[in-house]
Amino acid sequence: MSDDQLALLATCAFPGFTLEVNEALPLEGCTAVFGPSGSGKSTLLRLIAGFQKPTTGHVYCAGTPWSDAGRRLHIPPDKREVGYLFQDGRLFPHLSVMGNLAFADTRSRATSGAITFDGVVSAFDLKPLLDRHPESLSGGERQRVALARTLLTRPRLLLLDEPLSALDRARKREILPYLEALPHRFGVPTIYVSHAVEEVVRLADRILILADGKTVAHGDVTETLNAFGYDVDAEAGTRPAVILEGRCVDPYCANGLAVISVGSARLSLPARPGLAAKYTVRMRIDARDVAISLTEPVGLSIRNVLPATIRALHPIPGQPFVDIELDSEGAPLFARITQDAVAELSLTPGQRVFALIKTASFD
Amino acid sequence: MSLPDASALALTAWLAFLVTVILLLLATPLAWWLSRTQSRAKPVVEAIVALPLVLPPTVLGFYLLILFTPENPLGAVWVQLTGSTLTFSFTGLVVASIIYSLPFAVQPLQTAFERIGTGLMEAAASLGARPWDAFFNIAAPLSWRGFLTAAVLSFAHTIGEFGVVLMVGGNIPGETRTVSIAIYEHVETMDYGEAHTLSAILLFVSFSVLLVVYGLGRRRALHVG
Numbered sequence: 375m376s377d378d379q380l381a382l383l384a385t386c387a388f389p390g391f392t393l394e395v396n397e398a399l400p401l402e403g404c405t406a407v408f409g410p411s412g413s414g415k416s417t418l419l420r421l422i423a424g425f426q427k428p429t430t431g432h433v434y435c436a437g438t439p440w441s442d443a444g445r446r447l448h449i450p451p452d453k454r455e456v457g458y459l460f461q462d463g464r465l466f467p468h469l470s471v472m473g474n475l476a477f478a479d480t481r482s483r484a485t486s487g488a489i490t491f492d493g494v495v496s497a498f499d500l501k502p503l504l505d506r507h508p509e510s511l512s513g514g515e516r517q518r519v520a521l522a523r524t525l526l527t528r529p530r531l532l533l534l535d536e537p538l539s540a541l542d543r544a545r546k547r548e549i550l551p552y553l554e555a556l557p558h559r560f561g562v563p564t565i566y567v568s569h570a571v572e573e574v575v576r577l578a579d580r581i582l583i584l585a586d587g588k589t590v591a592h593g594d595v596t597e598t599l600n601a602f603g604y605d606v607d608a609e610a611g612t613r614p615a616v617i618l619e620g621r622c623v624d625p626y627c628a629n630g631l632a633v634i635s636v637g638s639a640r641l642s643l644p645a646r647p648g649l650a651a652k653y654t655v656r657m658r659i660d661a662r663d664v665a666i667s668l669t670e671p672v673g674l675s676i677r678n679v680l681p682a683t684i685r686a687l688h689p690i691p692g693q694p695f696v697d698i699e700l701d702s703e704g705a706p707l708f709a710r711i712t713q714d715a716v717a718e719l720s721l722t723p724g725q726r727v728f729a730l731i732k733t734a735s736f737d
Numbered sequence: 738m739s740l741p742d743a744s745a746l747a748l749t750a751w752l753a754f755l756v757t758v759i760l761l762l763l764a765t766p767l768a769w770w771l772s773r774t775q776s777r778a779k780p781v782v783e784a785i786v787a788l789p790l791v792l793p794p795t796v797l798g799f800y801l802l803i804l805f806t807p808e809n810p811l812g813a814v815w816v817q818l819t820g821s822t823l824t825f826s827f828t829g830l831v832v833a834s835i836i837y838s839l840p841f842a843v844q845p846l847q848t849a850f851e852r853i854g855t856g857l858m859e860a861a862a863s864l865g866a867r868p869w870d871a872f873f874n875i876a877a878p879l880s881w882r883g884f885l886t887a888a889v890l891s892f893a894h895t896i897g898e899f900g901v902v903l904m905v906g907g908n909i910p911g912e913t914r915t916v917s918i919a920i921y922e923h924v925e926t927m928d929y930g931e932a933h934t935l936s937a938i939l940l941f942v943s944f945s946v947l948l949v950v951y952g953l954g955r956r957r958a959l960h961v962g
Contacts, residue, residue, distance in 0.1 A: 394772070423863060423961055425859055425862075450862065450863075451859070451862040451863055452862040452863070452864075452868075452871075456863065457863065458859075458860075459858070460859075462856070464856050466857060466875055466879075468878050477864055478864045478865070479876070481864055481866055482865060483865065523862070525865065527864050527865050655910055
């Protein structure tokens with residue numbers, strides 16, 4: 375058992391459902407646990423936190439046993455140095471924001487130079503909220519406080535259980551930058567449970583896909599999701615989308631756009647807080663947001679153009695659309711266009727074309 | 738008011754105070770266990786705790802009297818340990834009152850603890866709080882209303898008890914003669930004046946206590962939300 379990983383070899387049996395994992399998760403960066411509702415994501419997180427005992431098997435963190443059913447050993451959650459962010463935040467209603475943060479701060483046993491009370495308060499912009507009580511906070515503010523509170527335990531491992539699922543779109547957009555900045559700013563390894571592929575793409579380095587309590591895939595986010603190609607989105611069902619990986623060249627150029635290099639091409643997308651030069655940026659590109667041109671376009675409102683080669687055509691049964699599978703300098707891409715357009719442009723595999731991507735589709 | 742009646746009042750107040758303090762100490766862990774356990778013994782324990790609610794006080798008092806007499810193991814052990822009997826003594830009265838008022842302390846606490854749910858306790862554990870720490874700093878302050886209700890009901894119920902006191906304690910001035918016994922005695926001897934005085938005092942005290950409790954509950958509720 376390696377020193378820098380979380381070794382999971384365990385089953386959790388419930389009536390009608392069994393979680394079965396045999397994985398080693400590296401204790402660095404952000405690992406997403408992804409899957410539809412009922413796939414066992416939360417059970418896995420509760421197993422790691424210690425709220426759930428394994429029926430058989432064990433959980434080891436960096437060589438230290440946390441649970442071992444064979445040895446009847448179970449370290450309770452309060453002794454695991456794990457930070458757990460609940461879906462609903464679970465702030466203590468009788469304490470102010472300050473009281474909630476102090477509860478975690480005073481009980482943290484580890485000393486981490488990277489995490490200080492003032493540092494966390496300023497990183498999450500909590501100064502104006504300190505005297506407020508949880509019931510007077512908005513949903514987004516509550517999750518921000520909860521996240522800050524979790525960090526103040528100075529955890530060795532941060533577990534985030536669908537922290538955005540209870541929030542509306544606007545609130546999500548408010549919290550995402552804070553989550554995104556976590557690994558760079560505080561350097562705490564994170565396991566992020568989600569059923570939203572956009573969040574995974576934006577936040578995680580690795581992904582572990584669960585279905586019916588079993589691991590379906592585990593690996594690099596871009597490779598794993600692209601390998602799944604057609605049915606990657608747990609919620610939207612089959613919808614071809616790919617993940618493009620690029621490097622941020624300019625986090626904030628004119629007109630509120632950031633410039634990202636992908637291969638030899640440059641894409642611009644709306645700048646967002648937390649983005650910095652040289653960061654690796656992942657973009658999820660939906661086939662419906664990609665159009666095809668035979669020539670390099672001029673005089674078009676679409677800013678993002680990638681040279682590509684057609685690899686295959688996938689007509690969609692019962693619909694007037696065709697999914698065009700493309701290869702852009704080694705990166706996969708899908709475009710969903712009408713059958714009429716395919717006929718008119720006489721698209722065939724091997725043909726060199728230009729893929730046009732709408733800027734707005736990056737967000 | 739006569740001296741014996743003043744002494745009965747003092748005795749009753751002291752008895753109720755003592756019983757309330759001991760009951761809160763006993764009922765808190767019991768109510769916590771009942772609110773968290775999935776044990777099959779839970780309904781049995783709940784039924785036993787609730788028994789004094791339905792049992793006629795004389796029945797309860799009768800069994801306790803039998804249990805307390807030195808001919809019985811419990812009573813005998815008590816005599817050996819302390820040199821005095823549990824029957825017709827103040828100590829016996831305290832023990833009997835604790836059993837008699839137990840449901841009035843356990844039930845409000847259990848309800849309050851159940852309302853907290855597991856979510857906040859899990860959150861406390863995930864923030865590194867040991868179980869005791871989580872109880873005192875999260876569960877207890879969030880259950881303050883339950884503690885207040887339990888204390889008031891235990892106190893008031895102990896003041897008002899009659900049947901059990903009569904069976905176990907009898908009517909020994911300064912030892913087991915409580916206010917309700919004194920009132921009964923005054924009525925028996927047609928001394929309505931004295932009965933009126935004591936009754937009015939109990940009425941006034943009970944009403945004042947309840948008024949303070951409800952007033953406090955409202956103000957705190959507005960503050961805590």
